[in-house]
Amino acid sequence: MAASFHAFVLAGTGSGCGKTTVTLGLLSLMKKRGLRVQPCKVGPDYLDTGWHTAVCGTASRNLDSFMLPTSTLNALFCEQMQHADIAVIEGVMGLYDGYGTDPDYCSTAAMAKQLGCPVILLVDGKAVSTSIAATVMGFQHFDPSLNIAGVIVNRVNSETHYQLLKVAIERYCSVPVLGYVPRMEGVALPERHLGLVTARESVINQQPWQDFAATLEQTLDIDALLNLSMLDNLPVGEWPALPAADAGAGLTLAVADDEAFNFYYPDNMTLLARTGLNIVRFSPLHDTCLPDCQMIWLGGGYPELHAAALARNVTMLEQLRAAHQRGVAIYAECGGLMYLGSSLEDSNGDRWLMADIIPGHSKMGKRLTRFGYCEAQATQQTLLATAGEVLRGHEFHYSDFTPEIPAVMNCRKVRDGKTLQAWSGGWQVGNTFASYLHVHFAQRPEMLNHWLAAARNTL
Incomplete structure (x- = not known):
């Protein structure tokens, strides 16, 4: 496969850690760079994918291992990668949260291993310093077979604060810190009883997301992220038997x-x-x-x-x-x-x-x-x-x-x-x-x- 293909999974320590917001910023940034970006979401969620689609203009795809057999899901992913330079895959809940207590069943970690994609772990930098290394280390040691290739720190107060967090993580965890996400106004997503308000209902103001992307370009090492996300191979998949190509003709x-x-x-x-x-x-x-x-x-x-x-x-x-x-x-x-x-x-x-x-x-x-x-x-x-x-x-x-x-x-x-x-x-x-x-x-x-x-x- 050509070395120009890239994909990574943006995972979090839990729900509400900012995965969707950061994913949208990265999608906008990658699009700004002229890359053909394919957004994806682990699990069945319609709302996050709607926002992905609205921000980057490409239909986001759900990667759901409960509904889809491994071979079928892999085939779907490979088909989408034929038209993309990079896949940005937003995880679901925390990295190891799946269906039940098995971390390898319907979890973000399991999906990353299935697709052969590196994980970029998003951690919360609010009100913490060296202890953040213990959090990252715990996620590393929980499943040593998982490729946690890099870390991004969310909700960082200042450059000084970030340097403290970066040194701690890289010293004790030996994993690169790719940068941080500062607090920004205008990029919070509206919510209601079923989760986010749909992108369809909101007038998408692209300017805040473009501003967010411009900020991330300054606070994240995107070149390092692209290097880490290079894929050697796409996963092996096969389509199940599909209806005939003319099965719906005339309907x-x-x-x-x-x-x-x-x-x-x-x-x-x-x-x-x-x-x-x-x-x-x-x-x-x-x-x-x-x-x-x-x-x-x-x-x-x-x-x-x-x-x-x-x-x-x-x-x-x-x-x-x-x-x-x-x-x-x-x-x-x-x-x-x-x-x-x-x-x-x-x-x-x-x-x-x-x-x-x-x-x-x-x-x-x-x-x-x-x-x-x-x-x-x-x-x-x-x-x-x-x-x-x-x-x-x-x-x-x-x-x-x-x-x-x-x-x-x-x-x-x-x-x-x-x-x-x-x-x-x-x-x-x-x-x-x-x-x-x-x-x-x-x-x-x-x-x-x-x-x-x-x-x-x-x-």
Whole structure:
């Protein structure tokens, strides 16, 4: 492989240590240098990837080892690297935090080893001096097989403070310190109950990020970072059997895409496009006309924040019901499920009428109803899976859905070999399927064959 390919994982000591902010600064900086940068995020998070995409202009990719087999994930990564000079991969939580207590299962460290990428460890420099070396040393010794190639110190007060931290780390840990990140105004990311506010909802002011990048160019040794991130080889991967290149020919998929619905994995869109589908976008919030289509996808998002506007757009609700009645193959995830239900009660206690395609009622709560990875086994034929097939995905929602019809999937959360929680979920009505589960299609491309076959019945 050409030596011009680079990749590194920006890992943290824990959540909230500044990984996303620093990642965005690095993306802006690399772009400023004229590099073709591929942003990535370890895990299933939609929000961080949305900000990556907004700041650097290239669709960020999720690297999720729970949903995707190793060979498939590696193949996806290699494909993206064919169009990039460098991959900047933001880790998830702390470096060794995964699913359960196994540091090699769904963790940032495990992903770095799988891809063969060096780790740049981001540590907090606030209110500490020599003790910071103990923190770095602990991360080094926890897994000596992991390549922690460099350190960046966040929240540094001054150059004098930084020199004290740098000398301590390099003296006791023998790892290069690549620089520091000072406190800066205007680069904090807005938050709400589900995490960050989506980049889609915010007007992205590029100037603060460009200013941040200019500062990082002064406080970080970017040339050293690029040298450390040079890859000798890309990981070995292989695609699973994919739908035929003409499997979607003659079919149109309408994708809901606006402030209320915008959580989609770019890889899923790419896989759909490879079938020859015609993909068009529409807005349940603003449009009054549904595109002429045989398939509809309603992704996740924040319908609870726009419930009044969604309810007022009666024409769109009527057109969705009509599409359902004539057999259009409709798939809905999380926020899409809430929209297809009978009604939605927002956090103020106001109740709004929705599409009434999946009989049931959504109600917003004050804490997460379910959170994290889970498996779902179909108990009957559904839009995406036949009876017995298991899908892997994740749930992340404050709402709860009270159905008026039986569920069609048995769901469970298994951690460290123990079933922590089991429940029923997913509802199929006619050619419409909806659930809280977010899935990555590459884990089981047969899902697309099921969906496409259902859509062909409407032709």
